[in-house]
Amino acid sequence: MKKVLVAGGSGYLGRHVAKEFKQRGYFVRVLVRNPDKIKEKGEHGEPIIYDLVDEVVTGDATQPETLKGICDNIDIVFSSLGMTRPDFKHSSFDVDYRGNRSILDLALAGKVKKFIYISVFNAEKMLDIENIQAHEQFAGELRKSGLGYTIVRPTGYFSDMVQFLNLANMGIMPVVGDGDKRSNPIHAADLAKVCVDAADSDTTDIDAGGPDVFTYREVGELAARIAGKNPLFLAIPLWIGEGLLAVSRFINRDIADIISFALAVSKLDSVAPKYGTHRLEDYFKENL
Numbered sequence: 001m002k003k004v005l006v007a008g009g010s011g012y013l014g015r016h017v018a019k020e021f022k023q024r025g026y027f028v029r030v031l032v033r034n035p036d037k038i039k040e041k042g043e044h045g046e047p048i049i050y051d052l053v054d055e056v057v058t059g060d061a062t063q064p065e066t067l068k069g070i071c072d073n074i075d076i077v078f079s080s081l082g083m084t085r086p087d088f089k090h091s092s093f094d095v096d097y098r099g100n101r102s103i104l105d106l107a108l109a110g111k112v113k114k115f116i117y118i119s120v121f122n123a124e125k126m127l128d129i130e131n132i133q134a135h136e137q138f139a140g141e142l143r144k145s146g147l148g149y150t151i152v153r154p155t156g157y158f159s160d161m162v163q164f165l166n167l168a169n170m171g172i173m174p175v176v177g178d179g180d181k182r183s184n185p186i187h188a189a190d191l192a193k194v195c196v197d198a199a200d201s202d203t204t205d206i207d208a209g210g211p212d213v214f215t216y217r218e219v220g221e222l223a224a225r226i227a228g229k230n231p232l233f234l235a236i237p238l239w240i241g242e243g244l245l246a247v248s249r250f251i252n253r254d255i256a257d258i259i260s261f262a263l264a265v266s267k268l269d270s271v272a273p274k275y276g277t278h279r280l281e282d283y284f285k286e287n288l
């Protein structure tokens with residue numbers, strides 16, 4: 001039986017990936033900071049995996065001494081470990097780069113044959129954003145590590161689209177720029193299948209998005225329809241967004257990163273090859 005370590009196992013994608021590996025007959029070890037978290041459903045409907053997986057190990061990737069042994073007897077490492085919300089203590093480089101680098105070092109010292117890592121779709125066009133730099137610096141070192149690898153670069157997750165529902169409920173729908181840039185967000189259960197398929201494939205780089213393409217304005221309209229609301233669509237010119245970004249840089253670099261990312265995707269089509277079957281409309285109905 002092949003053994004996999006899922007780092008980021010308490011997160012939106014990590015939980016779906018752990019479940020998918022388990023369903024395909026793997027021995028699954030998950031790395032989490034707080035085991036209690038995976039005893040409950042996640043805030044975006046992520047599955048409870050505490051009793052499903054074979055082993056739960058506790059560690060903090062910013063403290064390498066807590067990671068000892070996590071790659072022992074492991075064949076494949078999957079990592080969606082990353083800082084997706086500012087914690088006002090660590091930088092993206094501390095978590096996304098150095099945290100994953102510590103796991104890679106342990107994988108290299110052990111008998112791991114393959115490392116599957118999650119970066120971001122269109123990363124090469126957004127390298128001015130620190131979080132994207134951290135992802136891609138790690139991806140570059142993984143590529144040179146000598147280990148088998150796949151780097152998966154997804155578009156936006158359904159979990160992030162829930163903010164459109166929240167805005168619809170609040171009665172206001174800000175649209176940065178023209179709102180006409182297109183993307184195909186993906187459900188973590190669909191992306192998990194792509195990631196687990198990668199375990200047995202020689203493909204080194206995979207771009208992945210969901211089955212339906214929307215403009216940002218269309219996502220807002222869909223959210224409004226499902227929520228049964230008629231929000232005010234508020235056009236925010238790009239120059240206001242850029243001004244906000246300039247100010248935020250003086251306050252907190254992680255918040256600046258989030259604004260920077262929002263601005264980048266409002267200027268860029270982000271349509272990746274289509275995978276999966278989950279529809280955003282159904283996801284909105286489930287998360288009302």
Ligand SMILES: NC(=O)c1ccc[n+]([C@@H]2O[C@H](COP(=O)([O-])OP(=O)(O)OC[C@H]3O[C@@H](n4cnc5c(N)ncnc54)[C@H](OP(=O)(O)O)[C@@H]3O)[C@@H](O)[C@H]2O)c1
Nearest residue numbers: 008009010011012013033060061062080081082084156157
């Ligand atoms: N959201 C998107 O639209 C999108 C699109 C493309 C790519 N991505 C990338 O996909 C990856 C996964 O995203 P996600 O939505 O699944 O994120 P998530 O739900 O925030 O999960 C991140 C995971 O990393 C863990 N983690 C964070 N800091 C850690 C640390 N110091 N030590 C150990 N574990 C730590 C978290 O643990 P806790 O549960 O304890 O916090 C969680 O398990 C991220 O790298 C993200 O940048 C996201």
